[in-house]
Amino acid sequence: MALNDPRTYFPKVDPPKQIQEHPGLDRDLEPQADIGLETYVGHGRLEGRKALITGGDSGIGAAVAIAYAREGADVAISYLPEEQVDADRVIAAIEAAGRKALALPGDLMELEQCQHIVDETVAAFGGLDILVNNASRQIWHDGIEEISDEDFDLTMKSNIYSSYRVTKAALKHMVAGSSIIFTSSIQAYQPSDVLLDYAMTKAAMNNLSKGLAEQLAPKGIRVNSVIPGPIWTPLQPSHGQPQEKVTTFGQDTPLGRAGHPVELAGAYVFLASDEASYIAGESLGVTGGRITP
Numbered sequence: 563m564a565l566n567d568p569r570t571y572f573p574k575v576d577p578p579k580q581i582q583e584h585p586g587l588d589r590d591l592e593p594q595a596d597i598g599l600e601t602y603v604g605h606g607r608l609e610g611r612k613a614l615i616t617g618g619d620s621g622i623g624a625a626v627a628i629a630y631a632r633e634g635a636d637v638a639i640s641y642l643p644e645e646q647v648d649a650d651r652v653i654a655a656i657e658a659a660g661r662k663a664l665a666l667p668g669d670l671m672e673l674e675q676c677q678h679i680v681d682e683t684v685a686a687f688g689g690l691d692i693l694v695n696n697a698s699r700q701i702w703h704d705g706i707e708e709i710s711d712e713d714f715d716l717t718m719k720s721n722i723y724s725s726y727r728v729t730k731a732a733l734k735h736m737v738a739g740s741s742i743i744f745t746s747s748i749q750a751y752q753p754s755d756v757l758l759d760y761a762m763t764k765a766a767m768n769n770l771s772k773g774l775a776e777q778l779a780p781k782g783i784r785v786n787s788v789i790p791g792p793i794w795t796p797l798q799p800s801h802g803q804p805q806e807k808v809t810t811f812g813q814d815t816p817l818g819r820a821g822h823p824v825e826l827a828g829a830y831v832f833l834a835s836d837e838a839s840y841i842a843g844e845s846l847g848v849t850g851g852r853i854t855p
């Protein structure tokens with residue numbers, strides 16, 4: 563079998579200037595990101611599992627949704643209503659894999675929505691045994707003075723409150739063998755000066771995953787985090803980074819390029835599967851070579 567050079571295995575992302583309105587769409591990304599539609603091959607590693615992925619319409623969440631379905635899981639995705647066009651593509655891919663799909667539009671800043679997506683998933687699939695807390699809001703600001711109280715609140719609500727509330731609702735249904743995965747970030751360890759509020763939430767999510775892992779391991783439920791580095795998704799050009807960082811995104815990693823969402827899928831499949839049966843409280847970096855502690 564030929565060796566694949568990781569520096570060139572996926573296309574280099576060399577984006578032109580582009581600004582999308584928050585939350586941004588995969589549909590409008592230039593260049594398009596690889597979410598695994600043509601590239602991810604499943605091996606039955608999550609046969610019969612029932613998964614809920616927040617922010618599963620685009621980017622990393624979409625890649626995880628497609629991979630989970632191709633590994634044999636039924637998959638529910640939650641997303642904001644304005645992202646319906648991206649969600650439709652992922653729902654079609656889950657169904658094409660021969661699995662049940664469930665679309666859950668709505669705002670996770672609302673407590674009721676956090677409970678609703680869990681209830682709907684359980685009703686549709688007859689249970690829930692994988693939860694991926696992946697939805698997040700990332701809006702850059704020049705300095706702490708520029709972050710309004712309202713903005714700060716929206717970021718905390720979207721990222722920390724939603725993870726905490728969805729997890730709490732999901733736990734009512736999870737039994738031994740279930741798995742919870744948080745999408746944290748390299749920002750949890752190396753915060754950018756323009757992402758103070760966002761980086762705080764990623765540290766909090768990483769920390770919550772470790773505390774919860776301690777609490778839930780005795781019940782046979784494993785909790786872990788994935789730590790992405792720079793991954794080409796709609797989060798970045800929808801006010802997630804200043805333009806000069808969008809156009810050079812990820813190019814200063816040791817591997818010399820941004821990651822594609824599908825390159826994260828294996829980590830999420832692994833952590834959810836029985837192959838990770840002795841792994842809890844771990845933070846798994848997928849960073850293009852950037853060091854995580």
Ligand code: NAD
Binds near residue numbers: 642
């Ligand atoms: P993305 O924009 O494709 O996904 C984020 C999703 O969050 C959106 O699709 C949206 O559906 C959801 N979301 C945000 N606010 C919401 C709300 N109030 N209610 C419901 N859903 C909401 O971008 P992505 O980069 O794939 O992001 C996925 C995760 O990866 C996020 O947690 C992000 O912090 C993390 N992450 C991304 C990078 C990167 O470089 N792209 C790096 C580190 C961590």
Ligand code: MG
Binds near residue numbers: 585621645796
């Ligand atoms: Mg989206």
